[in-house]
Amino acid sequence: MTRTNWTFAAFLVLVLAGACVAPFLVKPYTLEILIIFLINLILVCSYRIPAMTGDWSLSHVVMMGVGAYTTALLSTHLDLSILLTVPLSAIVAGILGYIIVLPMIRTRGFGFFIASFAIGEFVRLTWVKFRDVFGGPRGMIGIPNGEIGSIDLFFATPSYFFMLVIAFICLTIMYRIDKSRIGSTFVAIYKDEELAEAVGINVPHYRALAFATGTFFAGIAGALLAHRLGAVDPKGFDINTMVYLIIWIVVGGSATFWGPIVGLIVVTFAFEWTRPLLEWRPLLFGGLLIFFLVFLPGGLESLLAKIRQRLVPGQNDDAAASPGTAGE
Amino acid sequence: MALLEIKGLTKRFGGLLAVNNVDLSIERGEIRGIIGPNGAGKTTLFNLVSGTFAPTSGTITFDGEVVSGKKPSHIARAGLVRTFQRNALFPSYTVLENVMLSRHIQSDETLLKAILGTDRRDEEMNRARCREILAFLGLTPYENDLAENLAHGHQRILGIANALAVEPKLIMLDEPVAGMNPTETATVTDHIRRLRDEWNMTVVLVEHDMRTVMETCEYISVINFGELLTEGTPEQVSANPKVIEAYLGSEELEI
């Protein structure tokens, strides 16, 4: 192991240790926020997987909703345990993701963005339309918080640790994908699609794979959210929520694995601090989105990289995978 | 049977007949030149063979498999790999990483392997082979440089290295010496010959520059107005009045 690896390992241990003691130090309200934060962590990291190939979608939050609705159906009708609903919801979201991406694959860049908006909206509208199955505009209620053995996840502390374990597993897997050859193949497609095809990369296949992998993890986030909130409704997965996901990514950056995480942390803090602003808050976040896209398109991570380059000249280890803000 | 067999290949763009009923047959171990004046249909022919366009009619058989109408990635998998006229590379990756990325087919990657981390050993073997390719093309001193920081000539050679990483049976080069000075051109023609002599590769060279083709290839096919004008050795072709006329017609005779 190199020195950088040791520093990284030490940092990781520190973060995990902090995460383990946190629930005993914070107020109940803050703990609820931390639980939602862990769910959002899975969501924001999963968004980056298709974005690595250059495919930015507007249907990601809807796919999270697919996970949430699957969990709602499975746990209210079949009474399945949370240990089954979460993976099953992920599989359903992954498969549906693979199906909806097939027509979208013919489009690229902006076209893909709009196509995913429309197809996502189609999926969302089915929840509004089929009242008997999905509860219509008011959604579904009475989803259990889940139990593991005799531990009731209704209580915030066990729920928090459950989410922490799941988030840790998901992030580890996504990190491995990011650093693996498949991750590099995804980025190769973003860098030069024509060259990627020429060296034998089946571009549509890998784009679909990246998309479905992303929706798989979005499905996990949705399942966890449904269990935690106990209710789902179509409004919660609409374009407004999607815009907030975009804000996290844009603020943090999407070139490395850490960008979206940084963005989520910063925006979550900002969101809580500005609670007194009430209805004026969206204005602030709309402004934030414009500010970053216009003045700092690489997000905070590009700022950090610049600072690091200035402090340690000549070091250039993480420069590899860098989709940046997706192009046309 | 020949390695690459093209029969009656035709491509029509609306009313324009870009490639008309072309027959070509390229044997294993050949260095074949395909020349023609600008707008003769060389690039279209190139794009048809590499799978960028589907032909209007005709068949392309590579190594016993009909590949006409197949996607470029499929054709690359079959062992026919192309390079680009532009400097095609993966920016913000180093030279070695570029070649590693291009070795996609040779590295049996799956999501499961990625998650379990069992793809590391294969990657070591891949890396060794990629270093061999870079050494062969004289790019070893630059292996840790970012691809986009290379000089133009080296970027073009990196394009060839990326194609070689696929381990092709046939490599099709699209104007490999365009924009190069005489020294660089000599290096590339040397690489092409060694590819065939030392690595038993079949090379198809689509070139605009007559001199390079004359010096490198044993057999040349001349395309004009989308049709096969003539074929023969460099001596036969350069002595053929029809070829001279074609090039004179476009005022590009550079011999």
Place this chain on the structure above:
Amino acid sequence: MDSATLLQTFANSIVAGSIYAVIAVGLAMAFGVMKMANFAHGEFFMVGAYTVYVCYGLMGWPFPVAVLMAIPVVALLGVATERFIFRPTRENVLAGFMATAGLALILQVLIGQIWGVGLMRSVPTPYMGALDLGGVRIGWQRVLVIPSAIAMLFALWYFLYHAKAGKALRACAQDPETARLQGININRMTMLAMAISGALAGLAGALMAPIHPVTPYMGHGIILTAFIVVVMGGMESIAGAILAAVLLGFIHTFVTTLSDAVTAQMVGVACMAVVLIVRPQGLLGRVKA
């Protein structure tokens, strides 16, 4: 469906189609010139409606004057959007699009905080009564939409094909590089395109104000429809946008009458998906070489 309902639905389809056309043409125009994809186009529509609410509903100006006021108000908004969002993000279509999503949030909050959220603003109907077509009655306010839309589209066509600035704008849409070499100022053209695009959205909103619930979030429902129309028509094609708008006007209205609004929305989205699969360049779009 009896003949009276059929006629009624037919008339409503034309009204819907005309308004979709005006909105979508604005969107397509901005996209045609330097690929400006405006997510806040629906909010421009909303601001147009609020202009009428304020000028006519609150201040009591004559209705036509209030409608015309929407032109400078929303055109100015379009120009500002071009200058501060689209120009700095010109090389990245997605960035401009996402940034205008931020602008949409800002406009929703601003309007909502000034004139109230939740409650819908009722704009009194200026033209009472209805046109009677053999037993089928269509409110004059709705009828008015059709000639207004046609007049706007005709004015736009005249401008693009006969005015000097309009010709320059078309040249710029076809090939910005050549246009620039011919001495056309690209920045001025993008600004002009956004001004027209904004004015069209604003006018559409202004006309709809008396017959559409006016809320800060009314742009939401419009933006998806507008993008469906533009994608179906072929992104940059104005004629395509008009064709697709009329088609979608009929599809939406008929499905709404036969089934419900949610189904209509779903059918619209499905139509777009089919166009994307079968003909990704859109109905009247050109294939890029």
